[in-house]
Amino acid sequence: MIDATGQSPHWRAVFAAFVLIIFCISAFEIISEFAAGETLGSMADDVFRFVLSLIVLTVFSFEYRAQHRALGNLQNQLDKARGRLAQLDPRSQYLASQYRAVMQKQFDAWRLTGSEQEVVIMLLKGLSFREIAELRETREKTVRQQASSVYRKAGVASRNELAAWFFEDMLDPPPTDSP
Structure with missing residues (x-):
């Protein structure tokens, strides 16, 4: 399956893994720096990366599910057409x-x-x-x-x-x- 930009599943997986790694690293840095007594203000760059990666992962997830629904709908239409042919x-x-x-x-x-x-x-x-x-x-x-x-x-x-x-x-x- 391809995404809206015409990318193959391989590149989508690489992109998702990259964003997920950034998300996890940012979360780890926020937790460890917060435990060391730093304030959220001093961790602004980590918080920004965390929020941005969360937004990208959320959008990616919604688009992925929408594409699977669309593919499922196409497959259902094809199955119905085959079923009608079998009933002839x-x-x-x-x-x-x-x-x-x-x-x-x-x-x-x-x-x-x-x-x-x-x-x-x-x-x-x-x-x-x-x-x-x-x-x-x-x-x-x-x-x-x-x-x-x-x-x-x-x-x-x-x-x-x-x-x-x-x-x-x-x-x-x-x-x-x-x-």
């Missing part, structure tokens, strides 16, 4: 599996990687690059690069052209009977 009548399920097989043949012809195939499916479902990155637990930049690679391999210029490629034949009007 057998003929619809058969047609869906046949269409997926046609898509897979095209993926193979374009020589898409597994990751690129996942991105295509999610793009066709209408997810944004950011949503795809969150679901795949990668950076948005990575998803954009994979989408660009797909567009190049497919010979299309955009998400819209990619979707049109897969749905154009299905949306042609049915043939009319000539009198």
Whole structure:
């Protein structure tokens, strides 16, 4: 998962650890200096670092929980969509599996990687690059690069052209009977 600034979990963890260390050191210094008889006024720099790190940790915690809720909501929406597909009548399920097989043949012809195939499916479902990155637990930049690679391999210029490629034949009007 990525955060609002597009940082990877690794950098978020490093940042959180750094702020937590500052918080603990400041707390330890305040306690030890206070026990040595110093006043809060003489420990202003330690108190400032303590309060600032507490604020940063609080904001970080709220944002982290908000991102987990958003990811959970996306996962629930995906699960509901899968559930609705499973409830379709057998003929619809058969047609869906046949269409997926046609898509897979095209993926193979374009020589898409597994990751690129996942991105295509999610793009066709209408997810944004950011949503795809969150679901795949990668950076948005990575998803954009994979989408660009797909567009190049497919010979299309955009998400819209990619979707049109897969749905154009299905949306042609049915043939009319000539009198």
